[in-house]
Amino acid sequence: MDSSAFSFQLLSPDLIVESLASIGIYIDSGLTALNSYENRVYQFHDEEHKRYVAKFYRPHRWNREQILEEHQFTEQLYRADIPVVSPLVINNKTLHEYQGYLFALFPSLGGRPYEMDNPNQMESVGTMIGRIHQIGATQTFSYRPTIGLEEYVYRPQEILLSSTYIPNSIQLDLKTVLSKLIKTIEQYWHDDWQPIRLHADCHAGNILWRDDNAIFLDFDDSRNGPAIQDLWMLLYGNQQEQRFQLDELLELYQEFYDFDKEQLKLIEPLRAMRIIHHLAWIIERWQDPAFPIAFPWITDIDFWKRQLSEFNQQINALKAPPLQLMSIF
Template identity: 55%
Template sequence: MADFSYASLTPDLILDAIESTGILVDSGLLALNSYENRVYQFADEHKQRMVVKFYRPARWSTEQIQEEHDFALELQEQEIPVVAPLVLGGSTLHQYQGYAFALFPSVGGRQFEVDNLDQLEWMGRFIGRIHAVAATRSFAHRPGVSVEAFLYQPRKVLDQTTLVPEELRLPLFTVMDQVIVQTAGQYQQGTFTPIRLHGDCHPGNILWRDGPTFVDLDDCRMGPPIQDLWMMLCGDRPQRLLQIDTLICAYEEFCDFDHRQLVLIEPLRAMRMIHYMAWLSLRWEDPAFPRAFPWFSTPKYWEQQILSLKEQLSALQEEPLSLMP
């Protein structure tokens, strides 16, 4: 699709864009693991490692990207370990040859261990701190977590794609529609006050080195606070009960938490599953996606999604997680 073509984003253009901000590049460009955007690491003339991020054209407006940047800077000002864009020439967002881009410091670390309760306790405290700041105001331009954006629109996308094998369409959409009905009902009955969120707070977006560092606020949006917590849960039900109890007890040291949100965990998981399938389908014409996700167009992938949706339908019908007494 032309709207998200990176065909003209050549190495020379990347270097010229970086140097248009006054930063001189003194190394090659190392492509980092990003598919939605194009992200490269390099060293400047002072041998400092930096990262440049080129935003996918036509995905976010200038105002939406600026809100992401302002949110990151606001958190950073409160000494919360978030990787925020660099302010260069009085601005964090730059334009070059039709591309919007930003520069960030390069940070290192390993992925945090979701089954490590000590690290989960750290995570709970820091997300509590993030949300205490986030709740002080709302986004004006960023979207929210909604059934329209995460269920109904993705369902339309998947219905139109030719990537689903014809013989699997009926079983796939039969169970998907059941999941959508159940999920939409439960989510819309949920009780929460929407706040600004990281939005995509999974372990891959958290680097660990003497504590957590949060990266990639590209999907920040308004929504229920539990959205920034549930993706850290793993394992069987007893494990998840212990994990959520650990997270929220630490979270509440810095921010109040409405326990009624716990009923949203499985609906949010179902929304992410369906949204992810549609996201891959929408991006399939970007050459990076068939290379990175070759299994997406295979019958085996869609057979697995049918099974996963059936399991999720069962999970939606189970008793929600609750905190330990």
């Protein structure tokens, strides 16, 4: 797709103010841009001193039906008393449009970063992910995609190998090592799992800790997939440390959703898929002015040499025995 289709070029401060006014929300102060590359997200106070977050969706990334499925999922979770940030209903709608831009309004919630090494917080996060999956498993998304090789491997491969931003001198090596990595992914990836609705981007940065509870943010990447997708990104360190962390997460998770241990074999394929997809995502968005500022190293040959080394390391990780649980559930 033409990168101009993803443009926020016309999203000026005046247009943002007008967009919010069109749904009866009037900015009093703020309009502070928050850290988001995919969409444009702003925090502000209205005339009644209430604090909100407005999200303007990147044009042509998700269609209206796909965005509404995300909203319906988070609303379903919210109604089940699961601490998620769900869009506000204004004029009987959660999704609004102004001059071609789709946008939604959310409450602005404060909190502390999730502490990945805190066992009490890990148990709380595991509980909430279990509850999310319990509800997520009641149906699948109709319009949003399912995690698979086409979206996460094959299309990103095309983007990477056709990119003019990657130094020419590294292209042959990139093609060779990337092809080897993809063939290894194909060996170890399987899709005989039960697809459920997922957060799908469940890393520590999308979790807040507030009032002794984990709050889950940003379901923008929601899609169907295997349950392990919402767990593996919360693991870090060596295998022994990851086994302990996964046990902590699953201890209370299991009370709400039955974890399929066969999905442990998917952790390294999913990690490799995320690495490839992330690199292609940066390149595909490169004409967005925010991306060269945030990722200046993408045109650096030294970066790509390190990336080739990481690809080879991931090939070895794929071939190694999968992570095992310490406990027997």
